Amino acid sequence: MEGLFVLLCILFVANSCTNISCARVGVFSAPEQNTFNVIDYGAVGDGQFDDTQTFLTAWADVCGATQGTPTLAIPEGKTFLLGPVAFQGPAKPLASIFSEQSARKGEDKWIQFSDISGLIINGSGEIDGQGASWWESCKSSCQRPTALSIHKCNGSQLTGIRYLNSAKNHISINSCSGVCVSQLQIIAPDESPNTDGIDISSSSNITIEDSSIGTGDDCVAINGGTFNINISRVTCGPGNGMSIGSLGAHGKYETVEEVHVRDCKFIGSQNGARIKTWDGGAGYARKISFERIALENCRHPIIIDQYYFSDGKNPKESSVAVSDVSYLDVHGTSSDEKAIDLNCSKHGCINIVLDHINITSSVPGTNAYAACNNANGTAAFAVPSVPCL
Numbered sequence: 001m002e003g004l005f006v007l008l009c010i011l012f013v014a015n016s017c018t019n020i021s022c023a024r025v026g027v028f029s030a031p032e033q034n035t036f037n038v039i040d041y042g043a044v045g046d047g048q049f050d051d052t053q054t055f056l057t058a059w060a061d062v063c064g065a066t067q068g069t070p071t072l073a074i075p076e077g078k079t080f081l082l083g084p085v086a087f088q089g090p091a092k093p094l095a096s097i098f099s100e101q102s103a104r105k106g107e108d109k110w111i112q113f114s115d116i117s118g119l120i121i122n123g124s125g126e127i128d129g130q131g132a133s134w135w136e137s138c139k140s141s142c143q144r145p146t147a148l149s150i151h152k153c154n155g156s157q158l159t160g161i162r163y164l165n166s167a168k169n170h171i172s173i174n175s176c177s178g179v180c181v182s183q184l185q186i187i188a189p190d191e192s193p194n195t196d197g198i199d200i201s202s203s204s205n206i207t208i209e210d211s212s213i214g215t216g217d218d219c220v221a222i223n224g225g226t227f228n229i230n231i232s233r234v235t236c237g238p239g240n241g242m243s244i245g246s247l248g249a250h251g252k253y254e255t256v257e258e259v260h261v262r263d264c265k266f267i268g269s270q271n272g273a274r275i276k277t278w279d280g281g282a283g284y285a286r287k288i289s290f291e292r293i294a295l296e297n298c299r300h301p302i303i304i305d306q307y308y309f310s311d312g313k314n315p316k317e318s319s320v321a322v323s324d325v326s327y328l329d330v331h332g333t334s335s336d337e338k339a340i341d342l343n344c345s346k347h348g349c350i351n352i353v354l355d356h357i358n359i360t361s362s363v364p365g366t367n368a369y370a371a372c373n374n375a376n377g378t379a380a381f382a383v384p385s386v387p388c389l
Contacts, residue, residue, distance in 0.1 A: 273302055
């Protein structure tokens with residue numbers, strides 16, 4: 001059934017539906033106090049029957065629990081079919097259930113958690129977006145849904161689940177603080193359109209670690225209003241790499257600050273470490289670092305593009321300021337001759353630091369090179385050489 005998601009063996013823990021602190025979390029093989037198993041509410045789990053209503057009914061009891069750690073349990077060994085569904089937090093009604101047709105008319109989230117502090121999503125199962133038919137039939141005529149949306153869920157954890165073939169981006173984190181994402185596997189074909197792995201916006205203190213992300217778009221996209229993002233030990237590819245932005249679309253003021261990417265690998269990706277802003281935008285992207293990055297046949301390993309969606313021939317008066325960006329110990333191979341591309345606006349990128357860079361061409365007999373435009377900073381021990389810094 002087109003556009004529906006399949007879940008198996010996943011545990012949703014809602015710590016703050018009643019403002020109860022988290023004591024423990026796990027996948028339970030036997031009934032536990034304050035564990036609400038969807039099977040007990042009539043869920044079938046055969047991959048054919050729509051179990052959406054049973055999930056919502058069980059969730060209502062999770063949020064009504066007054067003791068212990070209220071837990072929505074989804075048992076292993078079964079496949080559950082869901083329509084668009086929203087799980088919401090304290091004193092707020094559950095969202096109405098949308099049919100597939102209504103999703104095509106504008107519903108942009110398939111599974112949504114909102115206003116739940118201390119949410120834990122943990123398990124060994126998977127969420128399959130079955131996005132192939134959406135990629136073909138819904139490129140421009142309709143709005144494709146995000147697989148999993150986490151909105152206003154502070155102090156949350158997302159661990160150990162596979163995400164497959166979302167119609168659009170797989171995971172969206174919006175207006176959250178203190179979220180830890182770890183041990184995820186996100187998979188979609190390289191040619192699948194706009195299937196970002198993880199999108200972050202208007203959020204702070206987000207950690208992503210020990211995960212593998214390979215999709216048709218950005219592995220991780222860090223959008224405006226974000227602060228203190230830490231990404232480590234993530235393998236990215238295929239896809240468009242890890243992107244700051246795009247920022248400043250249509251003159252918008254946007255900010256990103258304190259983003260640190262460490263000990264990550266880019267394998268066969270279109271980009272590696274990328275910052276992209278629109279000409280004519282406003283705001284800033286600053287205090288950003290990429291450290292100990294390994295590259296394997298990455299097309300554009302290091303790129304700053306301040307003319308995203310612009311030809312750069314008639315620059316506008318304003319731009320998103322890019323400053324204090326460092327690339328430390330970046331090594332491996334580039335599939336394009338232009339391994340380093342610092343394409344900054346007329347206002348310039350300030351304090352760009354490249355140190356211990358060693359990027360060679362993956363094409364035999366080809367030499368990689370660096371290109372610069374209005375970039376200011378320093379380069380030391382860099383291959384290829386970056387003469388403009």
